Amino acid sequence: MNVEDNIRERNEELLEALQQSSGESDRGIVLIIAAHIDECLRRLITSFLIDSNYVDDLFEGPYAPFGSLSGKTRAAYLMGLITKQELETIDAVRGVRNVFAHERDASFEHPKIKKICEKPPIFDGRLGNRDAFLHATQNIVLPLLYRDLYEGAAWKRQELTNPSSSQPHTK
Numbered sequence: 001m002n003v004e005d006n007i008r009e010r011n012e013e014l015l016e017a018l019q020q021s022s023g024e025s026d027r028g029i030v031l032i033i034a035a036h037i038d039e040c041l042r043r044l045i046t047s048f049l050i051d052s053n054y055v056d057d058l059f060e061g062p063y064a065p066f067g068s069l070s071g072k073t074r075a076a077y078l079m080g081l082i083t084k085q086e087l088e089t090i091d092a093v094r095g096v097r098n099v100f101a102h103e104r105d106a107s108f109e110h111p112k113i114k115k116i117c118e119k120p121p122i123f124d125g126r127l128g129n130r131d132a133f134l135h136a137t138q139n140i141v142l143p144l145l146y147r148d149l150y151e152g153a154a155w156k157r158q159e160l161t162n163p164s165s166s167q168p169h170t171k
Contacts, residue, residue: 007146007149014145017032017033026106027100030100030133034069037069037090037137037141038072040141041069042066044082044148045072045081047151047152047156050157059072069097074087081151082144086140086143089136089137090140092116095116096116096117100113108133113129114129117129117130121136
């Protein structure tokens, strides 16, 4: 598949996510956004790693180090695949998602969500909590959606096949 086809596929993915969230409750929108960010991070990290049958083990199973949104976020940041601001925004999204997932009365007016949304990186001073959250997530999802397509070839790791050749030579 060439880059143009990949871009077209990602555009369709974004459109599908927008259609899925249309008419959803705030809880549904937050869960859809968090799941989409999670998938984007998985693709981004996978684009960095060597090609191996072991890659899926990092993301799937009870002891998968990158099985959670938190694990993927930390890994992507430490690999230099996302910025610190993106890390902080994704952590805020994860925090909001967790409140919606675990609090029966969750809304953007819930004290825990207000606390998350009323400070940077979500807070921008102009919008209410819900709109600030949606704006911040839009600014995260769009770059993440395409980053592996544009940057992936430049940072793709290759399998180490001859470790002795990477050792410094001494006389």
